[in-house]
Amino acid sequence: MKLRVQNGRLIDPSQNLDAVVDLFVEDQKIVAIGEAPAGFEDAEVVDATGKWVLPGLVDLAVSLREPGQTQKGSIASEGRAAVSGGVTTLVCPPDTKPIVDTPAVAALIQDKADEAGMANVFPIGALTQGLEGEQLSNMVALTEAGCVAVSNGRHEMKSAKVLSRALEYAATHDLLVVFHPEDKSLSDGGCAHEGLYSTMHGLAGIPDTAETVALMRDLLLVEKTGVRAHFARLSCAKSVEMLADAKAAGLDVTADVALHNILLSDDVLNQFDGRFHVLPPLRGEGDRLTLIEGIKQGVISAICSDHQPHEKMAKIAPFAATEPGMANVEILLPLAMTLLDEGDLDFSTLLTCLTSGPAACFGLEAGSLAVGSFADFILFDSTSRWHWRYENRKTKGHNSPYFEDEFIGQVTATYISGQRIYQRS
Numbered sequence: 001m002k003l004r005v006q007n008g009r010l011i012d013p014s015q016n017l018d019a020v021v022d023l024f025v026e027d028q029k030i031v032a033i034g035e036a037p038a039g040f041e042d043a044e045v046v047d048a049t050g051k052w053v054l055p056g057l058v059d060l061a062v063s064l065r066e067p068g069q070t071q072k073g074s075i076a077s078e079g080r081a082a083v084s085g086g087v088t089t090l091v092c093p094p095d096t097k098p099i100v101d102t103p104a105v106a107a108l109i110q111d112k113a114d115e116a117g118m119a120n121v122f123p124i125g126a127l128t129q130g131l132e133g134e135q136l137s138n139m140v141a142l143t144e145a146g147c148v149a150v151s152n153g154r155h156e157m158k159s160a161k162v163l164s165r166a167l168e169y170a171a172t173h174d175l176l177v178v179f180h181p182e183d184k185s186l187s188d189g190g191c192a193h194e195g196l197y198s199t200m201h202g203l204a205g206i207p208d209t210a211e212t213v214a215l216m217r218d219l220l221l222v223e224k225t226g227v228r229a230h231f232a233r234l235s236c237a238k239s240v241e242m243l244a245d246a247k248a249a250g251l252d253v254t255a256d257v258a259l260h261n262i263l264l265s266d267d268v269l270n271q272f273d274g275r276f277h278v279l280p281p282l283r284g285e286g287d288r289l290t291l292i293e294g295i296k297q298g299v300i301s302a303i304c305s306d307h308q309p310h311e312k313m314a315k316i317a318p319f320a321a322t323e324p325g326m327a328n329v330e331i332l333l334p335l336a337m338t339l340l341d342e343g344d345l346d347f348s349t350l351l352t353c354l355t356s357g358p359a360a361c362f363g364l365e366a367g368s369l370a371v372g373s374f375a376d377f378i379l380f381d382s383t384s385r386w387h388w389r390y391e392n393r394k395t396k397g398h399n400s401p402y403f404e405d406e407f408i409g410q411v412t413a414t415y416i417s418g419q420r421i422y423q424r425s
Helices: 075-084 103-116 139-144 160-172 196-200 209-225 237-248 259-263 266-271 285-296 329-336 347-354 356-362
Strands: 002-006 009-012 017-020 023-026 029-033 044-047 052-055 057-059 087-092 120-123 176-179 228-231 253-258 302-304 377-387 406-416 419-423
Touching (some): 009 347, 057 347, 075 087, 087 329, 103 120, 160 176, 253 285, 259 329, 302 356, 329 347
Antiparallel strands (some): 406 419
């Protein structure tokens, strides 16, 4: 199939490109920008007049819930939600049921994703068997089965010694390890940031040291073993400072942040609304601003949705008894663009953290519209005003505080390998 995407404003920070130019696609890949290549004829024309043509978004944290928790979501439903939000490539965590600790489970997820025909799906494999933190998984076999990294998620390792051995093994085979730094002895029982608002509302607090103590241990072990490391969902100011120091010292480390952690701070606890119950928790305003500064300085390379769909009953309880997580993948871009309203970030930096930035963290061939890249792109109407209606959502999740909110900017079409996967009706 050949496509000519014409009259659109093509914006691709990976090429420092922002211009009204045509994009040419053939055999699933981008073959030219601006002028048609020799012999390019009989192409289907996509009129992008008035639209932005952007690289498909890359989201490093989308829980698909399948296998094992299909009452919350499925590969088909959450993949549909992802592409409707312009996410063409997503990475899913290993905490399915069964755990992604065997090649068979990794293959099942990818087969289901191929069957659904939505976003490109890349699983993360379990660092230890059953995520129990004791016996190492067969990381090499998981990688050969399509896993792009290994991680123990938010599950605790039995000891620093076991973790060290796991990192040595991963380093030997040049595998990427994803860390979720958390000292369970400091966070156990907590549900909100330890501060004024948790105290006011009688909620058990999670201090920022629960993250930073674990982060310091992890960084020391990364330095010792030489493993490639990615730190997921950083939430506090001190973590940004520590990671900046580690990068300056030459450690091969990257990091991401959940979108809600740079949009919201813990003052939303005044609403006592379980939809704001997330892990790591929403921190103080100073933490939020420092995370944004970390993005500006290049310490944090990626912004993710941290999409965790839940059934309605999971959030109908007192705050501390609700299940943590938000389901926002299908509004990732317009929601992220609200950061532009306050002047917190410029659009080029924001788009980089949603496309080529996360792709580079995991070594994925995605997030760019450069010639030779797979033709994963979206058409975006930057002026469209619309409401995200609960009844019109694509996700099976019921747990977003943004239902019924008005947004400016909407994905109108999503293409993967040159095929139109989503079209706004």
